[in-house]
Amino acid sequence: MSTSSQPTTPPTSPVPLLAIGGSAGSLGPLTELVNGLPADLDAAVLVCQHTGQDGRSHLPDILARRSQLPASWAVDEERLERGHVYVAPPGRHLLVNDGFARVSAGARVNRHRPSVDVLFASAAQSAGPATIAVVLSGVLDDGAVGAALVDLVGGTVWVQDPDAAEFGSMPGAALAAAPGARIMSSVPSSRDIVAALRRSSAARASDVRPATTEVEVEVGMDGAFPNEPGFLRSGETKLTRLACPECGGGLAQVDLPQISYFRCHVGHQYGPQSLAAAQSDATEQKLWAALAALEEQAVVQGYLEGTEVLVTSEPPRPGTFRSSASELADRAVALREQVQKWTLAAHPDDAAATT
Known part of the structure; x- marks a missing residue:
């Protein structure tokens, strides 16, 4: 985990986690x-909501005003207390380590920081079966891999009814990835959570422990540089020919029983839907970059044609062809039209929002 030094005073017993x-x-x-x-909730509450990076969110204040529980931004190395709501700060992952909150500026996961997958995976690693994960409305599939990991360690996964959620993609993906996930009522009810916490407490008292599952929360080189170019990290299934849309690093595939995901050695990680969306964004950026290069080439070629540089320079080698400035400009116009059509097709919701 790419965080600072470990807390020195561990809690006497694990704190149940509601993520x-x-x-x-x-x-x-x-x-x-x-x-x-x-x-008197017998759990620490950890909240990850996708936010911008500018820190303008007032989510802790909103939750505290409407709840019996105090709420605050999570602070690195803060001991987690039962009956308190800890919110992932904008631009930071929220993790748990030995009963303490950890706040990390690690690589984005599913194009988000904070990421629900990071929070859930960390909770599963830290509290195991004493973890309850809840997936609410959202687009794409952040939280699906984390929900699968919580399910694998014997925790409880609840999802908002995808048909009742404003955006059902996130809860639907989690439902598919975690076989033991349960659908909450159309309006998420705290009664389900409290009942699940009581069952979890009874299981802990009876020392009912499922098979342990290794969970790697954050990926990074950590100073260990392997000598094998095709190295795989713990838990990774195979290398792919795919490049990370964010950094260009090679992606490895990680297979879980109900879902596969992809990550690079830097730590960027994607569920299948998030990877497709990230690739779409990267493709658009590359197309606009190609258009910029073509237009710039037309400008330089026009400059050469308007000066004596082109006349006095060495003639083209046999078998080569030098496009004129007008030909390059025509290609740029055609490419711009195609890029704009592709962008509208790739982002139909954006187009509808402007009409």
């Missing part, structure tokens, strides 16, 4: 869910 993740359309269900939690 909640959501994105677009999740604020209403999130506030309603937290509002119904009792003041």
Whole structure:
């Protein structure tokens, strides 16, 4: 884990964890869910909502005003307490390590920081079966891999009803990835959570422990540089020929029973839907870069044709062809039209929003 030094005073017993993740359309269900939690809740509440990087969110204040529980931004190396809501700060992953909150500026996961997958995977690693994960409304599939890991370690996974959620993609993906996931009522109810916590507490008291599952939360070289170019990290299944859309590093595939995901050695990680979306964005950037290069070539060629440089320079080698400035300009115009059509086709919602 790419964080600072470890806390020196571990808690006497693991704190049960209630980890909640959501994105677009999740604020209403999130506030309603937290509002119904009792003041004596036997768990620390960890919240990851996709936010911008500018730090303008007031989510802790919103949750605290409508809840019996205090809420605050998570602070690195802060001991987690039962009955408190810890919110992932904008631009930072929220993790758990030995009962302490960890705040990380690690690589984006599913194009997000904070990422629901990182929070859920960390909770599964830290609390095992004493983890309850809740996936609320959102687009694409952040949280699906984390939900699968929580399920694998014997934790409990709840998802908002995808048909009732404003955006059902995130809860639907989690439902498909975690075989033991359960659908909450159309309006997420805290009663389900409290009942699940009681069952989890009874299982811990009976020392009911499922088979352990190794969970790697954050990926990084950590100073260990292998000598094998095709190295695989722990848990990785195979290398692919795919490049990370964000950094260009090679992607390895990681297979879980119900879902596969992809990550590079830097730590960028993608569920299948998130990878497709990231590739779409990268393709658009590359197309616009190609257009810029072609237009710049036309400008330079026009400059050469308007000066004596082209006349006095060495003639083209046999078998080569030098396009004129007008030909290059025509190609640039044609490419621009194609790029714009592709962009509209790739982002139909953006086009509809402007009409």
